[in-house]
Amino acid sequence: MFKRIRVKPEPQPDAATLRCEHPGCEAPGAHRAPKGRLREGQYFSFCLDHVREYNASYNYFRGMSDEDVAKYQKEAVVGHRPTWNMGVNRAGKGHREEGVEPEGFVDPLGMFRDRARGPGEDRPRRPRYGLAAMKALNTLGLDETADAETIKARYKELVKRLHPDANGGDRSLEDRLREIIHAYNFLKSAKLA
Numbered sequence: 441m442f443k444r445i446r447v448k449p450e451p452q453p454d455a456a457t458l459r460c461e462h463p464g465c466e467a468p469g470a471h472r473a474p475k476g477r478l479r480e481g482q483y484f485s486f487c488l489d490h491v492r493e494y495n496a497s498y499n500y501f502r503g504m505s506d507e508d509v510a511k512y513q514k515e516a517v518v519g520h521r522p523t524w525n526m527g528v529n530r531a532g533k534g535h536r537e538e539g540v541e542p543e544g545f546v547d548p549l550g551m552f553r554d555r556a557r558g559p560g561e562d563r564p565r566r567p568r569y570g571l572a573a574m575k576a577l578n579t580l581g582l583d584e585t586a587d588a589e590t591i592k593a594r595y596k597e598l599v600k601r602l603h604p605d606a607n608g609g610d611r612s613l614e615d616r617l618r619e620i621i622h623a624y625n626f627l628k629s630a631k632l633a
Protein backbone atom coordinates (compact mmCIF):
# COMPACT_ATOMS: atom_id res chain seq x y z
CA MET A 441 0.00 0.00 0.00
CA PHE A 442 2.68 2.47 1.06
CA LYS A 443 4.74 1.65 -2.01
CA ARG A 444 1.77 2.13 -4.32
CA ILE A 445 1.17 5.62 -3.00
CA ARG A 446 4.80 6.53 -3.47
CA VAL A 447 4.86 5.22 -7.00
CA LYS A 448 1.60 6.91 -8.03
CA PRO A 449 1.39 10.19 -6.10
CA GLU A 450 -1.70 12.37 -6.37
CA PRO A 451 -0.95 15.20 -8.78
CA GLN A 452 -0.45 18.31 -6.67
CA PRO A 453 -1.26 21.56 -8.48
CA ASP A 454 1.33 24.16 -7.65
CA ALA A 455 2.42 27.44 -9.08
CA ALA A 456 5.36 25.95 -10.93
CA THR A 457 3.12 23.72 -13.04
CA LEU A 458 0.53 26.39 -13.98
CA ARG A 459 0.41 27.26 -17.62
CA CYS A 460 -0.15 30.79 -18.89
CA GLU A 461 -3.85 31.13 -19.56
CA HIS A 462 -3.36 33.29 -22.61
CA PRO A 463 -4.74 31.28 -25.54
CA GLY A 464 -1.99 29.43 -27.31
CA CYS A 465 0.72 30.36 -24.82
CA GLU A 466 2.71 27.45 -23.41
CA ALA A 467 4.88 29.43 -21.00
CA PRO A 468 4.64 28.87 -17.23
CA GLY A 469 1.92 31.03 -15.67
CA ALA A 470 3.82 32.28 -12.66
CA HIS A 471 2.11 35.68 -12.52
CA ARG A 472 -1.35 36.27 -11.14
CA ALA A 473 -3.80 38.84 -12.45
CA PRO A 474 -7.16 39.71 -10.86
CA LYS A 475 -10.15 38.53 -12.84
CA GLY A 476 -12.03 41.70 -11.97
CA ARG A 477 -15.02 43.13 -10.20
CA LEU A 478 -17.45 40.54 -8.81
CA ARG A 479 -14.68 37.97 -9.17
CA GLU A 480 -12.54 39.30 -6.37
CA GLY A 481 -10.10 36.78 -5.08
CA GLN A 482 -9.96 35.02 -8.44
CA TYR A 483 -6.93 35.26 -10.63
CA PHE A 484 -5.68 34.34 -14.03
CA SER A 485 -2.24 32.87 -14.31
CA PHE A 486 -0.09 34.40 -16.97
CA CYS A 487 3.49 34.44 -18.06
CA LEU A 488 5.32 37.73 -17.58
CA ASP A 489 4.62 38.98 -21.10
CA HIS A 490 0.94 38.18 -20.90
CA VAL A 491 0.41 39.51 -17.37
CA ARG A 492 1.86 42.78 -18.60
CA GLU A 493 -0.44 42.76 -21.60
CA TYR A 494 -3.41 41.93 -19.39
CA ASN A 495 -2.57 44.61 -16.83
CA ALA A 496 -2.21 47.22 -19.55
CA SER A 497 -5.78 46.61 -20.71
CA TYR A 498 -7.28 45.70 -17.35
CA ASN A 499 -10.30 47.74 -16.41
CA TYR A 500 -11.80 46.94 -13.07
CA PHE A 501 -14.80 49.12 -13.86
CA ARG A 502 -15.66 47.53 -17.17
CA GLY A 503 -19.43 47.31 -17.47
CA MET A 504 -20.11 49.79 -14.72
CA SER A 505 -22.00 53.00 -15.36
CA ASP A 506 -20.26 56.30 -14.64
CA GLU A 507 -22.57 56.69 -11.68
CA ASP A 508 -21.54 53.31 -10.30
CA VAL A 509 -17.89 54.14 -10.76
CA ALA A 510 -18.34 57.43 -8.94
CA LYS A 511 -20.17 55.65 -6.13
CA TYR A 512 -17.45 53.05 -5.89
CA GLN A 513 -14.76 55.68 -5.76
CA LYS A 514 -16.65 57.59 -3.08
CA GLU A 515 -16.90 54.43 -1.01
CA ALA A 516 -13.26 53.79 -1.67
CA VAL A 517 -12.44 56.79 0.49
CA VAL A 518 -13.78 55.05 3.58
CA GLY A 519 -14.22 51.42 2.75
CA HIS A 520 -11.84 50.20 0.12
CA ARG A 521 -8.93 52.22 1.29
CA PRO A 522 -5.68 50.29 1.54
CA THR A 523 -4.34 49.88 5.04
CA TRP A 524 -1.14 51.82 4.44
CA ASN A 525 -3.29 54.89 4.78
CA MET A 526 -5.20 53.80 7.85
CA GLY A 527 -2.46 53.13 10.31
CA VAL A 528 -1.66 49.69 11.59
CA ASN A 529 -3.43 46.45 12.33
CA ARG A 530 -6.24 46.74 9.87
CA ALA A 531 -5.48 43.36 8.37
CA GLY A 532 -8.62 41.72 7.14
CA LYS A 533 -10.39 45.00 6.50
CA GLY A 534 -8.37 46.55 3.74
CA HIS A 535 -7.08 45.48 0.38
CA ARG A 536 -3.69 44.79 1.84
CA GLU A 537 -4.81 41.72 3.68
CA GLU A 538 -1.97 39.25 3.53
CA GLY A 539 -2.05 37.30 0.31
CA VAL A 540 -5.11 38.97 -1.13
CA GLU A 541 -3.39 41.52 -3.26
CA PRO A 542 -1.90 39.78 -6.22
CA GLU A 543 1.41 40.30 -7.83
CA GLY A 544 0.80 42.63 -10.71
CA PHE A 545 -1.98 44.53 -8.93
CA VAL A 546 -3.06 47.35 -11.16
CA ASP A 547 -4.53 50.71 -10.33
CA PRO A 548 -5.68 51.99 -13.72
CA LEU A 549 -7.51 55.04 -12.37
CA GLY A 550 -4.87 55.92 -9.81
CA MET A 551 -7.53 55.89 -7.13
CA PHE A 552 -5.31 54.36 -4.52
CA ARG A 553 -2.33 56.51 -5.37
CA ASP A 554 -4.46 59.61 -4.81
CA ARG A 555 -5.36 58.49 -1.32
CA ALA A 556 -1.79 58.86 -0.17
CA ARG A 557 -2.51 62.36 1.07
CA GLY A 558 -2.84 63.05 4.75
CA PRO A 559 -6.27 63.11 6.37
CA GLY A 560 -6.30 66.87 6.91
CA GLU A 561 -5.40 67.87 3.41
CA ASP A 562 -8.94 67.90 2.11
CA ARG A 563 -9.88 70.69 4.51
CA PRO A 564 -10.30 74.07 2.89
CA ARG A 565 -7.30 76.24 3.51
CA ARG A 566 -7.77 79.53 5.30
CA PRO A 567 -6.56 82.61 3.53
CA ARG A 568 -3.11 83.66 4.56
CA TYR A 569 -3.35 86.85 6.53
CA GLY A 570 -0.92 89.65 5.90
CA LEU A 571 1.06 91.39 8.62
CA ALA A 572 -1.47 94.20 9.14
CA ALA A 573 -4.31 91.71 9.38
CA MET A 574 -2.34 89.64 11.85
CA LYS A 575 -1.78 92.72 13.99
CA ALA A 576 -5.48 93.54 13.86
CA LEU A 577 -6.34 89.96 14.85
CA ASN A 578 -3.93 90.16 17.77
CA THR A 579 -5.59 93.37 18.90
CA LEU A 580 -8.84 91.41 19.09
CA GLY A 581 -7.06 88.65 20.97
CA LEU A 582 -7.30 86.28 18.01
CA ASP A 583 -4.84 84.45 15.82
CA GLU A 584 -4.72 83.38 12.19
CA THR A 585 -7.12 80.51 12.80
CA ALA A 586 -10.01 82.94 13.31
CA ASP A 587 -12.58 83.08 10.54
CA ALA A 588 -14.95 85.94 9.74
CA GLU A 589 -17.62 84.65 12.12
CA THR A 590 -15.17 84.38 14.99
CA ILE A 591 -13.86 87.88 14.32
CA LYS A 592 -17.37 89.36 14.29
CA ALA A 593 -18.37 87.55 17.46
CA ARG A 594 -15.21 88.61 19.28
CA TYR A 595 -15.63 92.21 18.19
CA LYS A 596 -19.21 92.36 19.49
CA GLU A 597 -18.17 90.78 22.74
CA LEU A 598 -15.26 93.23 23.27
CA VAL A 599 -17.31 96.30 22.41
CA LYS A 600 -19.97 95.21 24.87
CA ARG A 601 -17.39 94.53 27.54
CA LEU A 602 -15.29 97.70 27.07
CA HIS A 603 -18.06 100.18 26.42
CA PRO A 604 -18.26 102.88 29.14
CA ASP A 605 -21.97 102.14 29.59
CA ALA A 606 -21.04 98.64 30.67
CA ASN A 607 -18.36 99.93 33.05
CA GLY A 608 -20.24 102.45 35.10
CA GLY A 609 -19.15 105.31 32.85
CA ASP A 610 -15.47 104.39 33.26
CA ARG A 611 -13.70 105.95 30.29
CA SER A 612 -10.27 104.46 31.01
CA LEU A 613 -10.98 101.64 28.61
CA GLU A 614 -11.71 103.97 25.71
CA ASP A 615 -8.24 103.76 24.20
CA ARG A 616 -8.46 100.00 24.16
CA LEU A 617 -11.94 100.20 22.66
CA ARG A 618 -10.71 102.59 19.97
CA GLU A 619 -7.92 100.16 19.06
CA ILE A 620 -10.41 97.35 18.78
CA ILE A 621 -12.78 99.32 16.60
CA HIS A 622 -9.85 100.35 14.41
CA ALA A 623 -8.66 96.75 14.12
CA TYR A 624 -12.12 95.48 13.32
CA ASN A 625 -12.70 98.18 10.70
CA PHE A 626 -9.42 97.20 9.07
CA LEU A 627 -10.39 93.52 8.94
CA LYS A 628 -13.78 94.47 7.54
CA SER A 629 -12.25 96.65 4.84
CA ALA A 630 -9.95 93.76 3.98
CA LYS A 631 -13.07 91.56 3.68
CA LEU A 632 -11.84 89.31 6.48
CA ALA A 633 -14.70 90.07 8.85
Ligand SMILES: [Zn+2]
Pocket residue numbers: 460461462465466467486487488489490
Ligand atom coordinates in the same frame (compact mmCIF):
# COMPACT_ATOMS: atom_id res chain seq x y z
ZN1 LIG B 1 1.76 33.76 -21.86
